[in-house]
Amino acid sequence: MKEIRDKSGEFLLGLKEPQDDFLCKPAQFSEYTVYFIPEGQGTFHADFGAFPFKGPVLLFSTPLQVIYINDCRITKSNIIQFHSDFYCIEYHREEVACNGLLFNNIYLDPVVVLTEREAGIFELLLGQINDEFMQPAPSDIVLRAFLQLFLAKASTIKMNAISTSQDKPEKDELMERFRQLLNVHFLDLHKPSDYASLLAVSPDTLTRRCSKYFRKSPSQLIQERLILEAKKQLHLTRQSIKEIAYNLKFQDEFYFSRVFKKFTKVSPQTFRDKTGISIVADLYK
Incomplete structure (x- = not known):
């Protein structure tokens, strides 16, 4: 896992390619967690919810949610995690609007379905984040900017899906x-x-x-x-x-x-x- 920590050693931001069985068992993380799954399918469990998915998708979870994936047939994935000390979604809610949309909404599926073109955009962003991690002294400012762009793009796709009723075709x-x-x-x-x-x-x-x-x-x-x-x-x-x-x-x-x-x-x-x-x-x- 590539990561940065603050001076006291506390985790701030990380990026990794997990093993296939990484989320087979229920887990809790102290950070906001986003899974990018360009290929594969399964069922994402977050607290009480169970959400079937088929790639390419993004899956979102908030700190200390109980999460896992079953019926898992994933060939490739990336996980990006960030602590609120590194990027505060409430402070940036006007620029990004992900709080209450991607995170902290009990009514919406924590899933963003992507087109192949959109999946390519997120692959590029994750590649740029990875490149910055590979620098001798990764820049917090650059990494925060890439993360904000990642979340903003995901928020836009989710809002478009909601506005066109793709999330729930039959409104009740x-x-x-x-x-x-x-x-x-x-x-x-x-x-x-x-x-x-x-x-x-x-x-x-x-x-x-x-x-x-x-x-x-x-x-x-x-x-x-x-x-x-x-x-x-x-x-x-x-x-x-x-x-x-x-x-x-x-x-x-x-x-x-x-x-x-x-x-x-x-x-x-x-x-x-x-x-x-x-x-x-x-x-x-």
């Missing part, structure tokens, strides 16, 4: 309303039956249509939405664990920690230690 208005309701009520309503009542459908209907549309059950989405907000506050604010637990309406920080660890496999404090506090944290005071 009921599920779009469920998405809206969940974003409004996720702190207070924690049962699928609560949302089924608001939508005037049976819980079975909600589960069936949600699983088809989002590839996750209502229970999984409800839990992911709460944990996503917890991760956001841990990374983007300087509030204490106790304050965040209060914000999320947990009875105390200990119950919050148990729920968070059950989902992420790490405690809130460990998540914060591994991902760091964003440079934009002071904007959220």
